[in-house]
Amino acid sequence: MNKFPSVTIGIPAYNEAENIGSLITSILNQDFHNFNLVKIIISSDNSSDDTVKISKSFDENIIDVFDNKTRKGVAFRQNQIIQSSNTDVLILLNADIKIKQKDFLWRMIMPIVSSDADLTSCNLAALEPRTFIGKIMVFSFSLGNRVFVEMRGGHNLYTCHGAVRAFSKRFYKDLEFEESVGEDAYSYLDCLAKGLTYRYVANATAFIRWPENAEDQYHQSLRFHQSKKILSKKFGEKLVHKEYKIPKQKVLISVIKFYFFHPVHALIYTLFYFYTKLSSLFNKHDNTWKVSISSKKL
DSSP: OOSSOEEEEEEEESSOTTTHHHHHHHHHTSOOSSSEEEEEEEEEESOSSSHHHHHHTSOOTTEEEEEESSOOOHHHHHHHHHHTOOSSEEEEEOSSOEEOOTTHHHHHHHHHHTTSOSEEEEEEEEOOOOSHHHHHHHHHHHHHHHHHHHGGGGOSGGGOOTTEEEEEHHHHTTOOOOOSTTHHHHHHHHHHHTTOOEEEEEEEEEEEOOOOSHHHHHHHHHHHHHHHHHHHHHHOHHHHHHHHOOOHHHHHHHHHHHHHHOHHHHHHHHHHHHHHHHHTTTSOOOSSOOOOSGGGOO
16 A cells, blocks of 8 residues: 555534534544545435535535435445545544544554555544433443453454444445445445454544433434344354354353442343344334434534
């Protein structure tokens, strides 16, 4: 790869006026000494707020805004971004994240530039919860994440977060997302199926807001449970089962810790988990899906 690799950043966006301006500013304030940022593509999925207006307000010729008038879902918009990219590296970002490290983007692409990976994702940190439901979900996420970063050195399906991913050109040029549900796991499994390498970048951190109410968390959990079945049809049950499997001992230790430190939170989360798992058997997935409003208020 070139000494100064070219990079495109793609942001699929649906009603992201709350944070899109802050995110673009954070990107423009990154340290660009080691790579060349060629383009920032914001693909609005028929947003009804000021997402497009705010995105177009930046006086930067590297910003392209697609003001799409039909809602198609994140998978479709990511494919649109891929088709409009031709750089050495493509970075896909969710609009509802915060970036604080000045060299965040460089950390994300380093394994790709050094030919150690074709797909990378970062560490996610939850912002301080503001509601009771938010506290339950953040604590469960924190316990689970400790397990995930220990599995195979963190290089596994559970650390491949849809919020932030970087793709080598040889990978993304042959990548087409088929569903919005489970599209993060889709990219990870597709990477493995093509004999390519995924790497978790532990020292790059993006901040997210976890869903703060039961409805938003329900829809997020529902998508997680539905994704495994959908992905099994594409990649085969053997590979999907292998990559979703978590060592029973690690699961047991996390559950014990959860119940020991926060018994009420743990009980509510357990009931919620099994309720959404059961619901996933009877609910048809939506390729556009219901947006989590509470997680967008960073």
